Amino acid sequence: MNGFLKKRFLISYFGIFLLSGLISLQAQMSTDLKDFIWNRDFKELLDLYADEKIILTDEGDYTKRIAARPYHEKEGMRIQLFAGSDSINALKVASDITALNLDSVYVLKENDLYKVQLGNFTERIEAEKMLNRLYFVGITNAWIVKGTIHEPKKEQEKLIATSVSDSDETNLMVYAIQVFVTRSHDKAQLLSNRLSQTLKESIRIIKQGEYWKIIVGSYTSEEIARKKLNEIREAGFPDAWLSQVAE
Amino acid sequence: MVSAGKITMSKIVPYCPSNIIRYIIILRHFILFILPLILFISNCAQQRQIRRPGVQEIQIPFIRVALDDNMKKGTLTFINEYRLQSEEATYILDSTLGEFQVSFSDNILLLKSSDRRFKFENFNKIDFNPVANSKFRWNGISYMGQISMVKSQDQLIIINSLSMTEYLKGVVPHEIPSHSEEYYPAIVSQAITARSYAYYHLNYPSSLHFDVYSDTRDQIYLGLKQNAPLANKAIEESKGMVLQNEKGEPVETQYHSTCGGTVDLKYKIEGITSEGYFKDIYNDEFNCLTSPMYRWVEKYSSRDILTNLVNTGKLTEEKAKNMRENGFTMEIEITSRSNSGRIEKMIISLNNINITLQSYEIRRVFRPSGGSTLPSTLFFIKKSGKHPDIFYLIGAGFGHGKGMCQWGAIGLALKEKSAKEILGFYYPGHILKKIY
Numbered sequence: 001m002n003g004f005l006k007k008r009f010l011i012s013y014f015g016i017f018l019l020s021g022l023i024s025l026q027a028q029m030s031t032d033l034k035d036f037i038w039n040r041d042f043k044e045l046l047d048l049y050a051d052e053k054i055i056l057t058d059e060g061d062y063t064k065r066i067a068a069r070p071y072h073e074k075e076g077m078r079i080q081l082f083a084g085s086d087s088i089n090a091l092k093v094a095s096d097i098t099a100l101n102l103d104s105v106y107v108l109k110e111n112d113l114y115k116v117q118l119g120n121f122t123e124r125i126e127a128e129k130m131l132n133r134l135y136f137v138g139i140t141n142a143w144i145v146k147g148t149i150h151e152p153k154k155e156q157e158k159l160i161a162t163s164v165s166d167s168d169e170t171n172l173m174v175y176a177i178q179v180f181v182t183r184s185h186d187k188a189q190l191l192s193n194r195l196s197q198t199l200k201e202s203i204r205i206i207k208q209g210e211y212w213k214i215i216v217g218s219y220t221s222e223e224i225a226r227k228k229l230n231e232i233r234e235a236g237f238p239d240a241w242l243s244q245v246a247e
Numbered sequence: 248m249v250s251a252g253k254i255t256m257s258k259i260v261p262y263c264p265s266n267i268i269r270y271i272i273i274l275r276h277f278i279l280f281i282l283p284l285i286l287f288i289s290n291c292a293q294q295r296q297i298r299r300p301g302v303q304e305i306q307i308p309f310i311r312v313a314l315d316d317n318m319k320k321g322t323l324t325f326i327n328e329y330r331l332q333s334e335e336a337t338y339i340l341d342s343t344l345g346e347f348q349v350s351f352s353d354n355i356l357l358l359k360s361s362d363r364r365f366k367f368e369n370f371n372k373i374d375f376n377p378v379a380n381s382k383f384r385w386n387g388i389s390y391m392g393q394i395s396m397v398k399s400q401d402q403l404i405i406i407n408s409l410s411m412t413e414y415l416k417g418v419v420p421h422e423i424p425s426h427s428e429e430y431y432p433a434i435v436s437q438a439i440t441a442r443s444y445a446y447y448h449l450n451y452p453s454s455l456h457f458d459v460y461s462d463t464r465d466q467i468y469l470g471l472k473q474n475a476p477l478a479n480k481a482i483e484e485s486k487g488m489v490l491q492n493e494k495g496e497p498v499e500t501q502y503h504s505t506c507g508g509t510v511d512l513k514y515k516i517e518g519i520t521s522e523g524y525f526k527d528i529y530n531d532e533f534n535c536l537t538s539p540m541y542r543w544v545e546k547y548s549s550r551d552i553l554t555n556l557v558n559t560g561k562l563t564e565e566k567a568k569n570m571r572e573n574g575f576t577m578e579i580e581i582t583s584r585s586n587s588g589r590i591e592k593m594i595i596s597l598n599n600i601n602i603t604l605q606s607y608e609i610r611r612v613f614r615p616s617g618g619s620t621l622p623s624t625l626f627f628i629k630k631s632g633k634h635p636d637i638f639y640l641i642g643a644g645f646g647h648g649k650g651m652c653q654w655g656a657i658g659l660a661l662k663e664k665s666a667k668e669i670l671g672f673y674y675p676g677h678i679l680k681k682i683y
Contacts, residue, residue: 041508042588042644043508043509043524043588046584046588046625051630052580053580055576056636057576057635058548058550058574059574060572060574060575061572062572062573062574178539182427210661221616222616222618223618226617238424238425238473238475239426239427
């Protein structure tokens with residue numbers, strides 16, 4: 001093999017080796033982040049994984065409000081029963097027609113004109129059927145108008161909307177109180193026993209490296225954890241500090 | 248200081264004519280050798296004093312601590328006897344007068360209790376002087392020493408002046424866990440570091456009117472709030488010990504809670520490492536693994552950051568409201584890190600509005616919900632895989648990362664290292680010296 005080929009081979013080999021290493025580390029990071037960040041040199045973590053730029057998007061309240069509606073807006077037809085400047089009359093007409101329980105009733109205000117409309121129809125024939133029903137109950141001064149109508153969303157769409165807003169990723173760490181750290185397990189056990197007589201919270205002894213830590217409680221909010229910290233300090237453990245531990 | 252007046256002849260020689268010549272010889276020796284020597288030593292002592300104005304050696308120095316640098320309202324109780332000297336009289340103040348409500352507005356200072364009322368209009372400084380070891384209570388916390396009220400540019404500063412020893416007793420237990428014998432070398436290290444820091448500020452005060460603040464701007468000082476016998480013992484045993492640079496000058500020995508594995512050497516310690524940081528590691532184990540804030544994770548939405556930007560004055564509420572209503576894109580970019588990995592500069596772009604954040608601003612803007620500030624700037628960002636507006640900061644340590652890592656010192660103490668070894672580890676190139 002001549003020198004040039006040998007050089008190219010070495011570069012390719014090194015490149016593949018580096019790439020495979022990074023892929024495996026990336027996989028490890030996503031699978032077990034907690035242990036990963038705890039046991040490694042943070043400076044090396046930064047050099048390997050620091051995402052120095054992220055882009056976040058927020059669709060805004062207006063878009064959220066539109067998304068939260070149980071219907072889509074589209075072009076169609078409605079039956080108009082009233083159009084006038086008198087709002088009291090408009091409400092009376094709306095109330096009378098609602099009592100008949102025929103379809104959805106809408107009171108709109110457009111250019112200082114109050115309108116009472118009935119139903120959401122995509123086809124003219126459906127609107128005409130409704131007009132006939134109105135004739136039968138004695139309402140003869142209604143007419144078909146074109147405009148924006150509400151089309152109900154399908155059940156599947158509603159489900160997706162709620163799942164996105166309600167579900168969340170599991171918290172990686174929880175707040176807790178570190179009361180003591182020592183290299184002696186016996187000491188940790190002794191203090192843990194003493195603490196269990198004083199405090200009602202859960203008490204854990206965690207081993208980290210050569211150290212034993214006594215950890216009290218588990219809180220999802222820092223605010224609650226801080227309140228508990230003050231209580232523990234006042235209970236005779238002034239060296240207690242706020243901490244975060246892997247759940 | 249050496250005084251010529253204190254030197255006496257130790258040998259008594261009886262008077263007789265045969266001794267006159269010996270007297271003359273002794274007097275000649277005295278004039279020729281001893282007197283110039285005394286004058287030389289005396290001159291040297293005076294020169295040493297000139298190099299450090301305002302700071303006395305040998306005696307325990309006094310320090311002026313600002314309890315509040317912009318007081319509007321407060322409460323004051325004289326637990327023991329204090330004296331207030333005015334032009335017309337000397338007032339004796341003690342616990343029988345009850346609690347004073349102190350207020351300052353329109354350049355008028357009022358002290359009101361159920362029994363007494365003091366009003367000060369044209370004043371610069373009011374001193375309440377303790378009789379012996381008298382104590383007072385300011386806003387519910389007891390202190391020892393003098394309390395002064397100083398007017399400076401329409402603001403009122405409350406200052407507590409006391410001996411360095413008493414000051415350190417109010418600092419050390421609030422800066423490091425001080426109730427375990429196992430931590431003792433770390434507590435001694437903290438006492439020396441806090442004393443060195445304070446001693447530096449005696450030479451370079453934080454303000455014209457006082458030497459140090461009583462909060463994280465300098466060192467946390469809470470008077471007699473916590474009695475920690477181990478801290479008191481450490482302060483007494485290390486009495487007068489300070490860290491100095493190789494020229495023998497005082498140094499501002501900064502320290503912090505938890506380095507997270509890397510200590511920043513960027514400030515004031517030059518020529519120690521070329522990288523500007525060192526790993527806080529001993530026997531293949533990070534020393535601050537002991538810390539409750541060794542690693543941490545905080546979760547945010549882009550709206551949390553929007554709110555924090557408004558609260559820190561980086562964005563107007565009007566613009567934020569518009570963005571909340573109509574949506575926005577937030578780009579967070581880290582543009583500069585120190586050699587230890589701490590973020591020095593970052594840019595937040597909001598719908599093309601660029602906001603630059605530096606050092607402590609970063610910790611304020613990324614304040615976690617329900618918390619005070621972000622623990623440190625040693626972190627990386629991870630975007631949520633599920634939500635386009637959620638992200639996590641995965642970080643290490645607590646504090647600025649300069650000088651001694653307090654939990655690292657505890658880690659070293661648990662590994663049976665002495666205070667001298669701990670200080671040597673965190674302040675390489677410094678000299679430990681007893682100055683009083």
